[in-house]
Amino acid sequence: MNNYYDVLGVSKDASDEEIKSAYRKMAKKYHPDLNPGDKEAEAKFKEVNQAFEVLGDKTKRQNYDNFGTADGSASGFSGFNGGAGFEGFSSGFGGFEDIFSNIFGGFGGSTRSNPNAKTRGADLETKLKLSFVEAAFGCEKTIRIDRNETCTHCHGTGAKGGTEYETCHSCGGTGRIRVTQNSLFGRMVTEQVCQDCKGTGKSIKNKCPECFGRGKVRMNREISVNIPGGIDNGQVITLQGQGESGNNGGPNGDLHIIIQVENHRTLKRQGFDVFVDVPITFTESLLGTTLDIDGINEKCKLTVPELSQTGSVIILRGKGTKVLNKNTYGDLYAKLVVEMPSKLDKEQKKLVEELDKKISNSQYKKAKRNK
Numbered sequence: 001m002n003n004y005y006d007v008l009g010v011s012k013d014a015s016d017e018e019i020k021s022a023y024r025k026m027a028k029k030y031h032p033d034l035n036p037g038d039k040e041a042e043a044k045f046k047e048v049n050q051a052f053e054v055l056g057d058k059t060k061r062q063n064y065d066n067f068g069t070a071d072g073s074a075s076g077f078s079g080f081n082g083g084a085g086f087e088g089f090s091s092g093f094g095g096f097e098d099i100f101s102n103i104f105g106g107f108g109g110s111t112r113s114n115p116n117a118k119t120r121g122a123d124l125e126t127k128l129k130l131s132f133v134e135a136a137f138g139c140e141k142t143i144r145i146d147r148n149e150t151c152t153h154c155h156g157t158g159a160k161g162g163t164e165y166e167t168c169h170s171c172g173g174t175g176r177i178r179v180t181q182n183s184l185f186g187r188m189v190t191e192q193v194c195q196d197c198k199g200t201g202k203s204i205k206n207k208c209p210e211c212f213g214r215g216k217v218r219m220n221r222e223i224s225v226n227i228p229g230g231i232d233n234g235q236v237i238t239l240q241g242q243g244e245s246g247n248n249g250g251p252n253g254d255l256h257i258i259i260q261v262e263n264h265r266t267l268k269r270q271g272f273d274v275f276v277d278v279p280i281t282f283t284e285s286l287l288g289t290t291l292d293i294d295g296i297n298e299k300c301k302l303t304v305p306e307l308s309q310t311g312s313v314i315i316l317r318g319k320g321t322k323v324l325n326k327n328t329y330g331d332l333y334a335k336l337v338v339e340m341p342s343k344l345d346k347e348q349k350k351l352v353e354e355l356d357k358k359i360s361n362s363q364y365k366k367a368k369r370n371k
Helices: 004-008 016-030 039-055 058-067 094-104 132-137 282-287 346-358
Strands: 124-130 139-150 165-167 176-183 186-193 202-204 216-227 236-239 255-261 268-270 273-281 289-294 299-304 313-316 332-339
Touching (some): 004 016, 039 058, 039 216, 124 216, 132 139, 132 255, 216 255, 273 282, 273 289, 282 332, 299 313
Parallel strands (some): 124 255
Antiparallel strands (some): 165 202, 176 186, 236 255, 313 332
C-alpha cells in the first residue's frame, strides 16, 4: 500500500487545509470524467480518494500516523524479528495487547472494536466571518462545506447496486484473520482485522461506479445558517447532524461554525455594550451642544451638557448590540474628547483673556490661580 501522504504529495506535518487543497488538485487531475477510458487515471483517482478519506479525518489520520491503518488495528506491527525492538507500538501499548490477547485473555478485560458496529460520523469545523452589524443584530448566512456522505447508489456498501458482494474468502465472513509470527517469546498467534474486507466480512464482486467501492462520496454542500443577534467573536454555532456521515448506519457528526467578527471603524464592543470616542470642540464643551453620532446601524442623537469635561461619558440606553437569545439590547457609551483649537489669532487671544479675567477661582474645582 502506498503512503497516503505520498499519494497526495504532502508532508506528514501538513495542515488540514494543505491536505484538502492537495486532494482537490489531485482529484480534479485524475477524475474519470476528465480522463475517459484511462484505467491508470481511474486507479489513481481511487487511490487519491482513499488517501483523503483517511488524512481528511482527524481520528483516522491519527490512527494512520500511529498504527499505519485508519481503524487503529496496528496491522503494521512487524514482530520482534530477532531483537529488532518493539516496532509498531503506540504509547498506549495497543500492539502489545493484540499480540498476547489470545494467550492471556487480554489486559483488563478489554474488547476489540467491531468494524461492523454503528459509529458516529466525524465532526467538522469551519470559520464564518461576520460584519460588526451582522453579529450585533443577527442575520442569515450561507456557507459551503466539503464532507463525506454515504453513497446513495450503493447505500454505503461499496458494491454496485448495493447488492453485488459475497462472503469474504480470506476471513470466511468473520471480518478477522489469525496471523502466526515468530518472536523472542516463541510462536505468537494474533488476531487482526481482515485487510481484504476491512472487517466487514464481505467481498465486493463489482464496485459501485459512483464511489469506487468506498461506500462514501465527497460532496460540496450549501447550508443556510441563522446567526443569532449578539453573537461575539470566537463563539461557536453547532449544527447537529451536518458533519460527516456515520458508518454502518450510525448517526452523522456535527458541524461547528467558529464565528469571526470584523472590527468596526469607530465602535468597540464589550459584551453587548459598545463604546465610542466623540470629539467635541472647546466651545462645545463650554456651552453644550447636540450632535449626531454613528451608532451600530443608525444615527444617534447625543446631547452634550455645558461645561462637559474630557473623559465624561454619556450613556445611550438600548443602543448596543442585541443580547444573545433575549429581546433586549445593550447600551452605547459615548466618551467625550475635548479638542482645543490648533492656534489663535490676536483678537481670539484677547477675547479668551477677557473671559479668563471674568472667571473666578471659585468656579474651578482643582485648578486655582492667583489673579
